[in-house]
Amino acid sequence: xxxxxxxxxxxxxxxxxxxxxxxxxxxxxxxxxxxxxxxxxxxxxxxxxxxxxxxxxxxxxxxxxxxxxxxxxxxxxxxxxxxxxxxxxxxxxxxxxxxxxxxxxxxxxxxxxxxxxxxxxxxxxxxxxxxxxxxxxxxxxxxxxxxxxxxxxxxxxxxxxxxxxxxxxxxxxxxxxxxxxxxxxxxxxxxxxxxxxxxxxxxxxxxxxxxxxxxxxxxxxxxxxxxxxxxxxxxxxxxxxxxxxxxxxxxxxxxxxxxxxxxxxxxxxxxxxxxxxxxxxxxxxxxxxxxxxxxxxxxxxxxxxxxxxxxxxxxxxxxxxxxxxxxxxxxxxxxxxxxxxxxxxxxxxxxxxxxxxxxxxxxxxxxxxxxxxxxxxxxxxxxxxxxxxxxxxxxxxx
Amino acid sequence: xxxxxxxxxxxxxxxxxxxxxxxxxxxxxxxxxxxxxxxxxxxxxxxxxxxxxxxxxxxxxxxxxxxxxxxxxxxxxxxxxxxxxxxxxxxxxxxxxxxxxxxxxxxxxxxxxxxxxxxxxxxxxxxxxxxxxxxxxxxxxxxxxxxxxxxxxxxxxxxxxxxxxxxxxxxxxxxxxxxxxxxxx
Numbered sequence: 001x002x003x004x005x006x007x008x009x010x011x012x013x014x015x016x017x018x019x020x021x022x023x024x025x026x027x028x029x030x031x032x033x034x035x036x037x038x039x040x041x042x043x044x045x046x047x048x049x050x051x052x053x054x055x056x057x058x059x060x061x062x063x064x065x066x067x068x069x070x071x072x073x074x075x076x077x078x079x080x081x082x083x084x085x086x087x088x089x090x091x092x093x094x095x096x097x098x099x100x101x102x103x104x105x106x107x108x109x110x111x112x113x114x115x116x117x118x119x120x121x122x123x124x125x126x127x128x129x130x131x132x133x134x135x136x137x138x139x140x141x142x143x144x145x146x147x148x149x150x151x152x153x154x155x156x157x158x159x160x161x162x163x164x165x166x167x168x169x170x171x172x173x174x175x176x177x178x179x180x181x182x183x184x185x186x187x188x189x190x191x192x193x194x195x196x197x198x199x200x201x202x203x204x205x206x207x208x209x210x211x212x213x214x215x216x217x218x219x220x221x222x223x224x225x226x227x228x229x230x231x232x233x234x235x236x237x238x239x240x241x242x243x244x245x246x247x248x249x250x251x252x253x254x255x256x257x258x259x260x261x262x263x264x265x266x267x268x269x270x271x272x273x274x275x276x277x278x279x280x281x282x283x284x285x286x287x288x289x290x291x292x293x294x295x296x297x298x299x300x301x302x303x304x305x306x307x308x309x310x311x312x313x314x315x316x317x318x319x320x321x322x323x324x325x326x327x328x329x330x331x332x333x334x335x336x337x338x339x340x341x342x343x344x345x346x347x348x349x350x351x352x353x354x355x356x357x358x359x360x361x362x363x364x365x366x367x368x369x370x371x372x373x374x375x376x377x378x379x380x381x382x383x384x385x386x387x388x389x390x391x392x393x394x395x396x397x398x
Numbered sequence: 399x400x401x402x403x404x405x406x407x408x409x410x411x412x413x414x415x416x417x418x419x420x421x422x423x424x425x426x427x428x429x430x431x432x433x434x435x436x437x438x439x440x441x442x443x444x445x446x447x448x449x450x451x452x453x454x455x456x457x458x459x460x461x462x463x464x465x466x467x468x469x470x471x472x473x474x475x476x477x478x479x480x481x482x483x484x485x486x487x488x489x490x491x492x493x494x495x496x497x498x499x500x501x502x503x504x505x506x507x508x509x510x511x512x513x514x515x516x517x518x519x520x521x522x523x524x525x526x527x528x529x530x531x532x533x534x535x536x537x538x539x540x541x542x543x544x545x546x547x548x549x550x551x552x553x554x555x556x557x558x559x560x561x562x563x564x565x566x567x568x569x570x571x572x573x574x575x576x577x578x579x580x581x582x583x
Contacts (some may be wrong), residue, residue, distance in 0.1 A: 055555040061534045068459040092518055092536045096569060100462050127539040128556060155517075155539060169513035169541040172506075173578055 010248045010259045017241035018116045023211035024055030032233045033212035035252045037075035056091025056154030056188030063095050064093025089123040091154040120146035124153035141181035147264050152187040156207045159193035160222050193219045193230035210328040211235050229257040428493040435485045443554045446472035470571040474528050475478040482527045501547040511542040525574045
């Protein structure tokens with residue numbers, strides 16, 4: 001089909017496969033965005049993808065109706081008229097109220113999930129990853145039994161673009177959740193380049209923040225970079241059939257800049273590369289492996305140091321009271337603490353019975369008895385090197 | 399004799415009761431005060447929203463803008479005399495500086511600071527309470543560890559770091575509810 005249409009189509013076009021396109025940092029309203037959109041429309045005729053995921057910065061600058069027209073409705077008019085759905089995530093240049101813009105299909109939510117066949121998508125708001133959202137994504141991922149769990153959000157956990165770099169704090173909290181709950185692929189934008197990372201802890205990361213914006217020559221590839229491209233705008237096509245995910249990244253001018261296959265089960269990547277490139281990749285992978293081992297050692301050491309130097313005050317910092325109730329004789333306070341350390345997330349919940357009420361406020365308690373539940377969790381927190389959740393209204397003893 | 403026993407018992411138990419009250423962590427009391435002030439604000443927000451009716455997803459960006467402005471207007475009417483420090487009182491601000499200080503300590507603090515620096519820090523004139531967050535200016539992302547160390551908020555409001563300030567922002571109305579200047583180094 002590709003040859004017939006003059007397009008360089010690499011996807012296998014299997015029957016009943018899930019097909020979609022990926023764009024990031026698109027909403028400029030400039031020529032580059034229009035040309036990418038035009039190329040997408042051409043490929044859409046061949047591939048027949050019926051939805052697009054957006055990696056944030058969907059509307060740069062002003063948010064007037066004419067901005068939405070110039071930066072979204074006009075460039076993608078062919079696709080929109082053909083019934084292609086766009087699923088947006090929020091970038092730092094987006095107004096969070098874009099969640100109410102129907103063509104972005106966010107259903108009024110900053111973060112949401114949707115499923116196509118055996119693929120579950122999780123759109124996150126990486127601008128504001130508060131405990132509520134972290135809890136939500138943990139629960140949603142746990143509940144999903146889809147073969148493919150794909151997350152997309154604006155800020156990359158890994159990248160070698162030089163302008164911003166990876167969001168290391170977001171990585172620290174979110175990555176364990178993704179690993180533990182079987183996420184296979186993550187798409188991000190923010191950096192105005194294209195980069196595919198070698199799998200990190202079993203997850204393939206794509207950075208595609210150049211579907212409208214472009215920051216030429218900004219990528220400084222490392223051993224972790226599987227493929228990078230920073231001299232033109234791109235978009236990506238993805239096809240998922242059973243255990244296989246096929247991707248093809250295409251530039252504004254129609255050149256294929258990357259392609260490959262991911263396997264849901266094996267968590268390994270098969271690239272279409274030359275034998276020389278394969279050898280180079282092997283060498284890079286070996287170097288990367290050595291580096292990773294060194295980093296794991298450093299990471300353990302850092303954790304230990306954090307644990308040792310963590311102020312006692314933080315360790316006594318208590319979990320959040322989530323509910324309280326009482327009967328004629330007793331008070332019940334339900335607490336929750338989510339800790340994330342050492343690559344695992346623990347969600348601890350328990351009920352303290354008969355805590356002493358303070359100032360007749362049902363929201364604030366001193367734990368009953370000499371050894372408070374709070375202190376017990378403090379012990380757990382210590383052993384886990386917990387990310388502390390603040391006391392909020394919890395009143396600690398001592 | 400019984401009265402004497404009762405008195406002795408009372409005297410013996412009093413010290414036990416008093417320390418229990420002394421165990422109240424003053425910081426938690428301040429945080430409880432903050433929570434109450436936020437709850438009061440949310441009540442204002444909800445009352446204003448009931449007048450303009452919540453907005454369902456729409457194809458019209460103009461409708462979203464109008465809803466945002468109208469809601470902000472109604473909230474302003476109800477908080478006409480709101481000033482900086484109405485929610486972040488001096489005592490609460492001090493507590494937030496302490497919590498932010500904890501989040502910015504040690505290697506975790508380095509990470510948070512790194513994330514703040516890489517999130518396209520916003521530089522602009524200081525925002526005003528009851529003012530709008532300027533359209534077209536990016537909202538700086540807030541590091542998750544930093545957020546995790548602050549008291550949780552109801553969905554109507556959110557924290558945002560703007561330059562060095564911490565802003566409490568009304569999400570739907572895009573309104574500055576209150577702010578703490580120079581919280582972040």
